[in-house]
Amino acid sequence: MAKRTDSEQLDEAVDLAMSHPDAPLSQRLAPRLAALLRIAGDLRGLPRPEFKARLRAELLAEADPVAALYGKPLGTDVADITARLDELAQRRQLAAYDLETALRGLPAMTMRFLASLNVCTVGVSRFGNGASHWECHSAGDELLHILEGETDVVTLTARGPVRTTVGAGSLFVCPQGFWHRLEPRSPGTLLFATPGEGTEGSADPPRRLPQADASAPALAACDLRAAVRDLVELKITPETTAAEADAAVRPLTKLGQCTLGVVRYSGLHPWERHPDGDELLHVLDGAVDLTILGDEGPVHATLPAGSIFVCPRGLWHRPLPRPAATLLFATPGATTEASFAEDPRRDA
Numbered sequence: 001m002a003k004r005t006d007s008e009q010l011d012e013a014v015d016l017a018m019s020h021p022d023a024p025l026s027q028r029l030a031p032r033l034a035a036l037l038r039i040a041g042d043l044r045g046l047p048r049p050e051f052k053a054r055l056r057a058e059l060l061a062e063a064d065p066v067a068a069l070y071g072k073p074l075g076t077d078v079a080d081i082t083a084r085l086d087e088l089a090q091r092r093q094l095a096a097y098d099l100e101t102a103l104r105g106l107p108a109m110t111m112r113f114l115a116s117l118n119v120c121t122v123g124v125s126r127f128g129n130g131a132s133h134w135e136c137h138s139a140g141d142e143l144l145h146i147l148e149g150e151t152d153v154v155t156l157t158a159r160g161p162v163r164t165t166v167g168a169g170s171l172f173v174c175p176q177g178f179w180h181r182l183e184p185r186s187p188g189t190l191l192f193a194t195p196g197e198g199t200e201g202s203a204d205p206p207r208r209l210p211q212a213d214a215s216a217p218a219l220a221a222c223d224l225r226a227a228v229r230d231l232v233e234l235k236i237t238p239e240t241t242a243a244e245a246d247a248a249v250r251p252l253t254k255l256g257q258c259t260l261g262v263v264r265y266s267g268l269h270p271w272e273r274h275p276d277g278d279e280l281l282h283v284l285d286g287a288v289d290l291t292i293l294g295d296e297g298p299v300h301a302t303l304p305a306g307s308i309f310v311c312p313r314g315l316w317h318r319p320l321p322r323p324a325a326t327l328l329f330a331t332p333g334a335t336t337e338a339s340f341a342e343d344p345r346r347d348a
Contacts, residue, residue: 069095070102073110084113085121085196094292094299096307099124099147103189111192115310117278117330118256120193122310127151127190132182134206137174138198140256143330145171145224145282149188155180155219156205166221171328173253173260175219179206191308193255193280193330222252227262228284228326236267238340258330266324271339273316277332282308286325292317293345316344 071084097114102124106112111125119140127149134156144153150167156179166172168188174180176195179202200206227250234240234248251261257277262284271293281288281303288303293316303309303319311317313332316339319325 066101066104069093070097070114071112073106073112075110081113088113088116088121094294094301094312096290096301096303096309098304098307099191100306103147106189108187114308117193117280117310118258118313118332119195119197120256121196122191122193122280122308125190125192126187127182127184128187129184131184134179134181134202134204136177136179136200136206137195138177138200140195141176141254142174142180142195143171143191143193143255143260144174144182145191145328147189147191150185151188151190152183152185153180153219154183157219162219164219164221167223169225170221170223171252171260172219172221173255176256191282195256222260224252224262224284224328227252228264231262231264231326233324234263234265234267236265236269240267255330257332257334259333260328260330262326262328264324264326266321269319271316271318271341271344273314273337273344274311274332274335275314275337276335277313279311279332280308280330281311281319282328284326284328287322288325288327289320289322290317291320293343 071087072080074080074084093115102112102114103126106124106126108126108128109130111123113121113123115122120143124147144166146166146168148168150165153164153166153172153174155162155164155174163183164172165185231250232248234245236245248265249261249263251259253260258280281290283303283305285305287305290301290303290309290311292299292301292311301309305325319327
């Protein structure tokens with residue numbers, strides 16, 4: 001039988017120590033290897049990643065409640081971005097995010113990640129006067145909702161650059177696979193929903209462009225202020241029909257599988273859920289009391305004007321405006337289910 005190398009002996013001893021953390025360390029190693037094993041023994045008591053993430057969140061909550069819920073400002077550091085994405089993946093919160101609070105103290109050219117929406121990360125950013133880098137999202141469309149200021153979005157197509165001016169109160173959806181960048185006309189802030197996987201960036205104009213533009217949506221801004229100006233309020237009662245409800249909704253554009261649109265309504269909305277995707281709700285005016293039926297019972301959240309909420313796929317939820325509210329929504333509507341039951345989980 002071949003004699004085991006020092007490396008093999010140490011590997012075996014470390015594996016044994018990690019799999020049986022309460023067992024005494026092996027005494028059968030040579031002195032020079034035993035010293036290394038003692039170091040491994042000291043390290044095996046370190047907390048697991050889940051514990052460290054929970055401890056970090058609790059410490060942040062005590063030191064800075066805003067950072068605890070909204071995350072710290074992010075620049076271009078990959079490690080910081082990855083850590084925040086991991087945190088969102090581990091702790092999906094059924095919470096409303098006030099955009100004014102999220103933007104408070106945010107330096108120019110930085111961002112905050114707030115929540116996950118299907119393949120996208122939802123967050124806020126503050127832009128200055130300088131142009132951003134070029135970027136392209138191969139995994140999906142990107143939503144840019146300008147809250148303050150004004151910017152041009154330059155999109156590179158096979159037919160040449162397309163420049164779209166997007167002002168405060170307007171939104172723009174950049175189609176999947178198109179290179180684009182922001183060229184601000186003034187400093188401002190924005191709400192974004194960006195697909196992270198497969199995202200590419202470049203400081204210089206890229207050479208690779210989409211080969212076919214025929215199926216691409218119009219590269220135009222949607223003016224939300226104009227869209228809600230003449231909205232008819234839907235007053236929901238037990239006699240409200242589906243046709244009346246559909247007529248009150250104003251679709252604007254698409255964001256991947258979601259329909260982006262606006263609606264103004266009052267009264268108790270029926271329960272609904274979306275098995276195929278998450279839903280984004282952004283309260284433009286008024287306020288909404290939202291009830292979500294989670295795994296551990298009902299969760300209640302209040303959404304004032306200027307706040308957003310992401311309802312995870314498959315969860316029953318019901319909004320109650322106070323007394324009326326106008327919402328921008330991104331809803332995966334193809335398989336939406338609705339119920340007027342007291343508890344749709346029991347009566348489905």
